[in-house]
Every structure is written in C-alpha cells, then in structure tokens.
Amino acid sequence: MDNEKVRLQLYMARCGVASRRKCEEIISQGRVSVNGSVVIQPGTKVDDDDRVTMDGRLIKPTRKNIYIALHKPSKFLCSNEDPDGRSLAIDLISPVIKQRLFNVGRLDYLTSGLIFFTNDGDFAKKMTHPSSHVEKEYVVTTKKEIPEELMENFKKGIYVGGEFFKMKSYKLNGTNSVNIVLEEGKNRELRKVFQSQNINVKKVHRIRIGNVKLTGINSGHFRHLSEREIKSLLRDSSSKNGKYNNKGNRHNIK
Structure with missing residues (x-):
C-alpha cells in the first residue's frame, strides 16, 4: 500500500479477508486488533507499519489478486464454515488455491451454477453493490x-x-x-x-x-478469470454505477 494510511476495513479487504462490508462486521465484533489493542471502529486508519491481527492471526496485504469462476453444484453452501457440516463451495477450490478466498455474492444452497471467488475486496464490492447493476x-x-x-x-x-x-x-x-x-x-x-x-x-x-459465461466449466470445477474478463466486469459496473448515480435516486431495486 506504499505506506498510505487507509481505513481498517479497506486494509483488511486488501489482505483478502473478505469484502469491505463483511470486514466492517468482523471489526464491530471485536475480532480485530491494531498494535495489540482491540479496535471496534471500522474507520480507524492503518498502514503497512501497523500490526493488524484478526482472531490473533497476523494479516498482511495480499501481493497477488485472484479471481475464480466456480461451477457450484447444488447442495454446496457459500460460506467459510457451517455448524451443520454441509459441503462448502470453497472446499472445491482450497485444495488447489492456498490463498484465502471468499465468495462474491451468494448462490442458495440448492442453486447451482456460476459464482466468483476472490481475495480482492474492492472487486467484490463493485460486483455486488446494487448501483452496479451487473x-x-x-x-x-x-x-x-x-x-x-x-x-x-x-x-x-x-x-x-x-x-x-x-x-x-x-x-x-x-x-x-x-x-x-x-x-x-x-x-x-x-x-x-x-x-x-x-x-x-x-x-x-x-x-x-456480466460477460462471463459458465460454458466449459464442469460442475464442481473452476477456472481463473482472464484479465480481459476482469477489466470488462469492472468497466461495466463502473459505467452503470456512474450512470445511475448521475441521475440521483434512480435505484432499480429488485
């Protein structure tokens, strides 16, 4: 981050913990410490010189962003844990991709098909924000x-x-x-x-x-998104976001 001070939730998202919104929840739960002190205010500013831990584990900014397109089978849960012991979608990826990833949005337990996983919190936020209209x-x-x-x-x-x-x-x-x-x-x-x-x-x-189709990905398998696909997704979400913001309160809520 070039030693630039940023909000704690953004720092955590860049570390691949979760989306910024989810990181705010984690902070408010008292699970995050900065330089040994528990922080519950998401707006706290930090930089690379600060020691940030979550649940006692040191977190640092991720050096490489990862973008995965997974073909989720039915009866797989979009979560990092399940007290009922149901199969997790992330477990289809984690044996191959060792970095911590999180799902972008969700698919219901019984719903199958395309879902993204990433360690890029900014990407996740743009893909899921209502104003993006992806x-x-x-x-x-x-x-x-x-x-x-x-x-x-x-x-x-x-x-x-x-x-x-x-x-x-x-x-x-x-x-x-x-x-x-x-x-x-x-x-x-x-x-x-x-x-x-x-x-x-x-x-x-x-x-x-968006522009990414499930075609060619077998059930339970995944592939990396191409740079072209990522740029197109971000471009489309930004252009639609700008279009709607410029018109004030036009939010087509589903």
Whole structure:
C-alpha cells in the first residue's frame, strides 16, 4: 500500500479477508486488533507499519489478486464454515488455491451454477453493490407450466410478501423452463416469485455473470478469470454505477 494510511476495513479487504462490508462486521465484533489493542471502529486508519491481527492471526496485504469462476453444484453452501457440516463451495477450490478466498455474492444452497471467488475486496464490492447493476442470468426449471403473465408482471415489478422483485428480461424455453436476467437479486428471489403462484421450482441454475459465461466449466470445477474478463466486469459496473448515480435516486431495486 506504499505506506498510505487507509481505513481498517479497506486494509483488511486488501489482505483478502473478505469484502469491505463483511470486514466492517468482523471489526464491530471485536475480532480485530491494531498494535495489540482491540479496535471496534471500522474507520480507524492503518498502514503497512501497523500490526493488524484478526482472531490473533497476523494479516498482511495480499501481493497477488485472484479471481475464480466456480461451477457450484447444488447442495454446496457459500460460506467459510457451517455448524451443520454441509459441503462448502470453497472446499472445491482450497485444495488447489492456498490463498484465502471468499465468495462474491451468494448462490442458495440448492442453486447451482456460476459464482466468483476472490481475495480482492474492492472487486467484490463493485460486483455486488446494487448501483452496479451487473447482469446475472439464470435458467429456472419448474414442475408446472410457467404462465407468461407471471413473467410479464415480474418484468414490470411485483411484490411478494412485502418485498419488491423485478427482473430485467426473460426468455421462455418451452412450458417449464425460462431464462431470467436479474441485475441485483435478493435472497431466494426466484424461488419466492414462483412459489407465490404455487409453482414448485425443480432447479435454479446460474449460467452468466456480466460477460462471463459458465460454458466449459464442469460442475464442481473452476477456472481463473482472464484479465480481459476482469477489466470488462469492472468497466461495466463502473459505467452503470456512474450512470445511475448521475441521475440521483434512480435505484432499480429488485
């Protein structure tokens, strides 16, 4: 960091601990010390000369950023630990990549498909911030026929259980399958929308994030993102972020 003083949560993100938002939570939990003293204020300024520890373990800025595209199978959890002992998505990567990585956003336990892992907190924040509007494409397969009226209402924006959901676009693939593009996505959004109409979902599978497609990555396997893909993702998120910020309060909340 060239001995530049930065906020503690940013320092931790650059160390590959987690995203900045998650690092703020970790700090507030009293798990971080600076020069031997516990710090609970995320805004504390530190630099390379300071000794920063988390849970008693020294953390230092990561020298190399890593960007992984994983094909997550169903019944794998997007977390670094699980008290119930369920399989973790990170365990598909950690035997090969020894650096500490964290998932960028989440896929539900039963949802399969493309998800990013990284040690770059800034990248994670840009990919997941609502104002970035990074497209995420899913294939949803159902047991019952999918009414086009539901898809049209979802495209316009609908409320389910007090939550507002809105997709960007869709393409029906016959009667029981549809491709849906979201720009933000909330917890279990797709399942909630279909279940609101008593339509049971058989499978939710993410096939694309921004310009990156799942094609060529077998289930349970991963690859590194190319420099071109990373630059394109960051460029798209920055341009959309700027577009919406310049228009004030225009936040297309899903």
